Amino acid sequence: xxxxxxxxxxxxxxxxxxxxxxxxxxxxxxxxxxxxxxxxxxxxxxxxxxxxxxxxxxxxxxxxxxxxxxxxxxxxxxxxxxxxxxxxxxxxxxxxxxxxxxxxxxxxxxxxxxxxxxxxxxxxxxxxxxxxxxxxxxxxxxxxxxxxxxxxxxxxxxxxxxxxxxxxxxxxxxxxxxxxxxxxxxxxxxxxxxxxxxxxxxxxxxxxxxxxxxxxxxxxxxxxxxxxxxxxxxxxxxxxxxxxxxxxxxxxxxxxxxxxxxxxxxxxxxxxxxxxxxxxxxxxxxxxxxxxxxxxxxxxxxxxxxxxxxxxxxxxxxxxxxxxxxxxxxxxxxxxxxxxxxxxxxxxxxxxxxxxxxxxxxxxxxxxxxxxxxxxxxxxxxxxxxxxxxxxxxxxxxxxxxxxxxxxxxxxxxxxxxxxxxxxxxxxxxxxxxxxxxxxxxxxxxxxxxxxxxxxxxxxxxxxxxxxxxxxxxxxxxxxxxxxxxxxxxxxxxxxxxxxxxxxxxxxxxxxxxxxxxxxxxxxxxxxxxxxxxxxxxxxxxxx
RNA sequence: GUGAGCGUAGCUCAGUGGUAGAGCAUCGGGCUGUGGACCCGAGGGUCGUGGGUUCAAAUCCCAUCGCUCACCCCA
Numbered sequence: 303x304x305x306x307x308x309x310x311x312x313x314x315x316x317x318x319x320x321x322x323x324x325x326x327x328x329x330x331x332x333x334x335x336x337x338x339x340x341x342x343x344x345x346x347x348x349x350x351x352x353x354x355x356x357x358x359x360x361x362x363x364x365x366x367x368x369x370x371x372x373x374x375x376x377x378x379x380x381x382x383x384x385x386x387x388x389x390x391x392x393x394x395x396x397x398x399x400x401x402x403x404x405x406x407x408x409x410x411x412x413x414x415x416x417x418x419x420x421x422x423x424x425x426x427x428x429x430x431x432x433x434x435x436x437x438x439x440x441x442x443x444x445x446x447x448x449x450x451x452x453x454x455x456x457x458x459x460x461x462x463x464x465x466x467x468x469x470x471x472x473x474x475x476x477x478x479x480x481x482x483x484x485x486x487x488x489x490x491x492x493x494x495x496x497x498x499x500x501x502x503x504x505x506x507x508x509x510x511x512x513x514x515x516x517x518x519x520x521x522x523x524x525x526x527x528x529x530x531x532x533x534x535x536x537x538x539x540x541x542x543x544x545x546x547x548x549x550x551x552x553x554x555x556x557x558x559x560x561x562x563x564x565x566x567x568x569x570x571x572x573x574x575x576x577x578x579x580x581x582x583x584x585x586x587x588x589x590x591x592x593x594x595x596x597x598x599x600x601x602x603x604x605x606x607x608x609x610x611x612x613x614x615x616x617x618x619x620x621x622x623x624x625x626x627x628x629x630x631x632x633x634x635x636x637x638x639x640x641x642x643x644x645x646x647x648x649x650x651x652x653x654x655x656x657x658x659x660x661x662x663x664x665x666x667x668x669x670x671x672x673x674x675x676x677x678x679x680x681x682x683x684x685x686x687x688x689x690x691x692x693x694x695x696x697x698x699x700x701x702x703x704x705x706x707x708x709x710x711x712x713x714x715x716x717x718x719x720x721x722x723x724x725x726x727x728x729x730x731x732x733x734x735x736x737x738x739x740x741x742x743x744x745x746x747x748x749x750x751x752x753x754x755x756x757x758x759x760x761x762x763x764x765x766x767x768x769x770x771x772x773x774x775x776x777x778x779x780x781x782x783x784x785x786x787x788x789x790x791x792x793x794x795x796x797x798x799x800x801x802x803x804x805x806x807x808x809x810x811x812x813x814x815x816x817x818x819x820x821x822x823x824x825x826x827x828x829x830x831x832x833x834x835x836x837x838x839x840x841x842x843x844x845x846x
Numbered sequence: 847g848u849g850a851g852c853g854u855a856g857c858u859c860a861g862u863g864g865u866a867g868a869g870c871a872u873c874g875g876g877c878u879g880u881g882g883a884c885c886c887g888a889g890g891g892u893c894g895u896g897g898g899u900u901c902a903a904a905u906c907c908c909a910u911c912g913c914u915c916a917c918c919c920c921a
Contacts (some may be wrong), residue, residue, distance in 0.1 A: 366918080367919080493920095525920085528848090528917090530914080531915065618920095671921090673920085689915075689916085690917090691920090693920090693921085718921055719921095720921065745879095745881095782877070782881075783881090784881085785882090790882090801879095810879095812881090814882085817882095
């Protein structure tokens, strides 16, 4: 019989993380917990969806992220109103009924009257839902409803005085209005987490906490794009933020130090840290204007994409990868020459702080951040072997963001690591995890109701309580098969339990690597496995 | 949204118009309480899907879906 393959597949751009890869993911996340804790960062667990408006305000309503790449949906629970909405939107006019021809025919009334009734009921229910707050009491909804009520009256009263075509036109208009009515909050799956952290900071008045607030998070983010290497629709980030009164470059440097310490602990090789300053609101605006001016002079020599960016986002021209544009870009004015005194001082001090910490870095004057909220310090870490998406981490300062979202004046800096890419980079660097490791495979032989099995169950439990990884076959197996399976599963020891062992009270422990066997009593067995020497052997085998 | 490449067994792939294959993996046997190596055997495919051309299509043509990489954009 042919095995039917499921017709269900993971949707485009999302994927399963299977063992043994999941072990590497666990290590990456656990190491973050460990290292970040030593810098006194504490974990914040955030919802994965928020009001759409939060992201629109923080990330920037004009960015691609918000305008076309978020998973956005309406959250509503007004089921009766919804039924009328659906009935209206799917309404088809009735067939033309015979009657006096011309615009004044009763046939037209028969055709369109039912639609007017539907809208009438919708208006009644909608007004009630608005007044009770079942649907959002926004000015937009209020005027939509008022307009709808008025239009509905006009429609219903004078169907017969209009041509069929005119009536169809009005039906279309009414449908549009109904469609525009907002039934609930617009929510979005988070495309990044900084906005949520800041929202939580404000919501819980964390500015009243002593000292700087140092938080980290990890989890999935969502963006609707065509997937490519290291870029998925559900992707994962590990990030950290410092929020507080100080914008001292020492904070920036310590955040970067923590990040580098983390990557170092993971054993990542070949990572490069790039830093830059994109100035504050004032000096950046001046620089952007200057840059745009210069770009316009060389517009003819640029590709279509860069030409468009001159208007939309001149900073991003600096990111161009086109070969023939490189020489042109290198001659463009640099932000470092246009920083205000305070920003220049801040950037210089950051570099001094990095040197103090012996952190290697490169200045990349072309490193700009795409999101609106960044100020001053920006940084990025790239790793080899990742294809076109070679940045594993991006971060920077965002001093105005808390205020922008309605909080008290607060400074902020943070970063987000693309976990998917970090894992890829670790695998490229040969730091991937091996298969899971079984310490003891219990090869028992006999029937399930025999004392052999009872002893096997008991021993397996004792070993597990000691922390050993134990595999206990659920059904009777021939010894040959047991050992074969133990070998394939990569077990270190096979514990053989049969009638002989029950009779003698000692069990056969076989080391699979070299076939060495020894007979041990129950207590000897535990002691032997727990001995330091065996721990070391086990550790060594796990490493390899 | 745009472009390119690729869809044959669980995996990696061969097969350029004439009976769908290999290696690995899985399962069974050789071998009744001793694994790996070896030997023998088995299962597993509407060749992504639909249409067209042809006596005949995995192979040629068209469409469609999917995957991958890149662009756009950017944590």
